Each structure stands twice: as structure tokens, then as C-alpha cells.
Amino acid sequence: MDDEPVVRRAETEADAARCWPAMQELRPHLSSPEEFLQRWRQQSAEGYQLAFIEAGESVVAVAGYRLLHTMTYGRILNLDDLIALPAARGQGLGSSLLRFVQAEAVRLDCTEVHLNTGFQRHDAHRSYLRNGFDLSCHHLAWKRTGRE
Numbered sequence: 001m002d003d004e005p006v007v008r009r010a011e012t013e014a015d016a017a018r019c020w021p022a023m024q025e026l027r028p029h030l031s032s033p034e035e036f037l038q039r040w041r042q043q044s045a046e047g048y049q050l051a052f053i054e055a056g057e058s059v060v061a062v063a064g065y066r067l068l069h070t071m072t073y074g075r076i077l078n079l080d081d082l083i084a085l086p087a088a089r090g091q092g093l094g095s096s097l098l099r100f101v102q103a104e105a106v107r108l109d110c111t112e113v114h115l116n117t118g119f120q121r122h123d124a125h126r127s128y129l130r131n132g133f134d135l136s137c138h139h140l141a142w143k144r145t146g147r148e
Contacts, residue, residue, distance in 0.1 A: 007096060016050055078114050
């Protein structure tokens with residue numbers, strides 16, 4: 001692709017803070033930029049990385065990922081977050097970030113890239129399938145109720 005957007009890694013807290021508007025779109029349960037940065041600091045200490053694409057002075061698409069070692073798959077790259085701002089959708093930014101993450105997986109000698117996605121995210125599913133992903137399992141979660 002000739003006009004591939006530039007993907008940068010968030011190297012500093014200031015870089016991560018610029019990702020907040022996009023991340024807020026994906027993670028509306030995060031109440032503030034401060035909460036987002038606190039989580040970013042914690043997760044970064046555990047190996048989490050943020051990659052982003054800019055348009056002008058704004059970050060318009062973000063991917064968050066981390067390295068995992070699993071009994072099932074071995075060394076994998078897990079894609080935790082992927083979002084483009086609504087005004088930037090349809091420009092292939094998500095695909096650019098997916099290619100970046102796939103290249104990171106190769107660079108880090110991972111066997112696979114994994115991600116979880118909500119059942120309702122049909123546009124995202126089409127993009128993942130177009131970018132070489134297979135729908136291979138269901139993810140289940142147990143949530144504490146506070147009564148345990």
C-alpha cells in the first residue's frame with residue numbers, strides 16, 4: 001500500500017494522553033483522562049503498548065496490545081484495544097493498525113495474534129476477517145457480584 005499511514009508507539013505519558021479521545025470511544029466506562037492514564041501506566045509496567053495514527057494534530061486511531069505466553073498457543077500477541085474515531089472510519093486505519101500489530105507479532109516471534117470482540121461489532125468482524133483473522137473461539141467471563 002503506497003499511502004500507508006504512519007503508526008507510532010506511545011513512548012511517553014503525553015503520547016498516551018493524546019490517545020484518550022479514541023480510547024474513550026472504545027472504553028466509555030473509563031470516567032476520565034486521569035483514569036485512562038492511570039490504567040495505561042499500570043498496564044505499561046506489565047508490557048502493554050499503545051500504537052496510534054495521527055491526522056493533523058489529532059490521534060484518530062489506536063491499538064493497544066501486549067505479549068502473552070499461553071499453554072494453548074504459546075507466545076502470542078494479544079490485541080486488547082482497536083478503535084478509529086467515527087469521523088476517521090472507512091479510511092483503512094484499523095487495517096493499518098492490524099498490519100502493524102501483525103508485524104509486531106512477527107518481530108516478537110509470536111505464533112499468533114489474538115483478540116476479543118463484542119458480538120455486536122459486525123463492521124469490526126468484517127475487518128478482522130479481511131485482515132486474515134479466523135473466528136476461532138468464544139470468550140466467556142465471570143463477574144464478581146460482591147456477594148461471594
